[in-house]
Amino acid sequence: xxxxxxxxxxxxxxxxxxxxxxxxxxxxxxxxxxxxxxxxxxxxxxxxxxxxxxxxxxxxxxxxxxxxxxxxxxxxxxxxxxxxxxxxxxxxxxxxxxxxxxxxxxxxxxxxxxxxxxxxxxxxxxxxxxxxxxxxxxxxxxxxxxxxxxxxxxxxxxxxxxxxxxxxxxxxxxxxxxxxxxxxxxxxxxxxxxxxxxxxxxxxxxxxxxxxxxxxxxxxxxxxxxxxxxxxxxxxxxxxxxxxxxxxxx
Numbered sequence: 001x002x003x004x005x006x007x008x009x010x011x012x013x014x015x016x017x018x019x020x021x022x023x024x025x026x027x028x029x030x031x032x033x034x035x036x037x038x039x040x041x042x043x044x045x046x047x048x049x050x051x052x053x054x055x056x057x058x059x060x061x062x063x064x065x066x067x068x069x070x071x072x073x074x075x076x077x078x079x080x081x082x083x084x085x086x087x088x089x090x091x092x093x094x095x096x097x098x099x100x101x102x103x104x105x106x107x108x109x110x111x112x113x114x115x116x117x118x119x120x121x122x123x124x125x126x127x128x129x130x131x132x133x134x135x136x137x138x139x140x141x142x143x144x145x146x147x148x149x150x151x152x153x154x155x156x157x158x159x160x161x162x163x164x165x166x167x168x169x170x171x172x173x174x175x176x177x178x179x180x181x182x183x184x185x186x187x188x189x190x191x192x193x194x195x196x197x198x199x200x201x202x203x204x205x206x207x208x209x210x211x212x213x214x215x216x217x218x219x220x221x222x223x224x225x226x227x228x229x230x231x232x233x234x235x236x237x238x239x240x241x242x243x244x245x246x247x248x249x250x
Contacts, residue, residue: 002014002015002031002092003015003031003032003034003035003037004035004092005035005036005037005044008094009037009047009094009095010089010092010093010094010095011092011093011095012091012092012093013093015029015031015032016086016093016095018031018032019032019037019043019047019051019095020051020054020055022038022043023043023048023051023052023054023055024055027041028041028043046097047095047097049079049081049082049097050077050082050083050084050095050096050097050098051084052079052081052082053077053078053079053082053083053084054077054084056079057077057078057079057172058078058079058080058172058173058174058220058225059077059078059170059171059172059219059220059224059225060075060076060077060078060170060171060172061074061075061076061077061078061103061107061168061169061170061218061219062074062075062076062167062168062169063075063107063110063111063166063167063168064135064165064166064167064168065088065110065111065164065165065166066134066135066138066164066165066166066167067138067163067164067165068138068161068163072088073088074086074087074088074107074110074111074168076103076106076107078100078103078219078220079100080100080225082097082098082099082100083097083098083099083100083102083103084096084097085098085103085106087106087110100219103219104212104215104216104218104219107168107215108211108212108215111164111166111168112164112186113186113208113211113212113215114208115208116186116189116190116191116207116208117189117190118190118191118205118206118207119154119187119189119190119191119192119205120205121150121151121154121189121190121192121203121205122150123202123203123204123205124147124148124150124151124202124203125197125200125201125202125203126143126146126147126200126201126203127142127146127199127200127201128196128198128199128200128201129142129199130142130143130145130146131143131183131194131201134158134163134165135165135167138165140158140159140161140163143155143158144158144159153188153189154187154188154189154190154192155187156188157187157188157189158187162188163186163187164186166184168181168182168218169181169182169218170218170219170220172220172224172225174224176220176223176224178220178224180217180218180220181218182211182214182215182218183195183196183201184206184211184214185203190205190206190207191205191206191207191208191210191211192204192205192206193205193206193210193211193214
């Protein structure tokens with residue numbers, strides 16, 4: 001069964017596409033009707049605001065969550081009145097409809113952000129390519145080798161496959177079209193922000209509170225949203241974007 005609807009909505013990738021098509025005016029599939037998502041040709045009203053955000057977002061957030069064993073994608077479509085978030089749940093995904101102000105908290109939970117002590121580590125630089133290798137292929141060897149000896153304790157979490165990698169970015173259309181990305185490393189001894197700089201990346205110790213604030217800042221500001229609202233007033237296209245955020249799970 002690829003659609004389950006009760007207190008929450010769980011559905012497959014294809015069923016999600018079918019639901020969005022139904023919101024655009026196309027006929028509902030048998031699965032959507034049988035699950036009660038669509039009744040008498042009408043989408044459940046609890047889902048309508050979120051589907052409106054999917055069809056005409058003022059901003060789109062995409063976060064790829066990678067571990068040594070698997071890769072998952074969290075997606076969010078934002079509008080001022082309501083937003084939609086699609087969270088991976090094993091073989092299916094959960095569709096949430098919520099306020100845009102709650103999206104950072106949902107993202108923080110999805111990437112496993114939790115309080116940790118601030119690591120006592122001096123800033124260091126590593127090749128950006130070793131960060132990309134972790135994201136693309138779950139290859140930790142290059143990053144471990146590039147870290148200075150003073151980071152050996154923190155790097156042990158990578159060597160022990162205790163890490164999580166997240167690629168995330170927020171993007172928005174309109175006259176003030178733009179995007180912002182967040183990069184952070186979380187090791188057994190705390191969190192570290194990743195600041196790309198050309199072919200390198202600077203790593204700096206940080207805290208979970210600071211990272212959560214960065215997740216809030218990832219979203220567009222009010223003036224940026226106003227421009228995006230104007231550009232999608234007549235209905236906008238759905239979009240996706242990607243950048244790099246790295247997390248090593250302690």
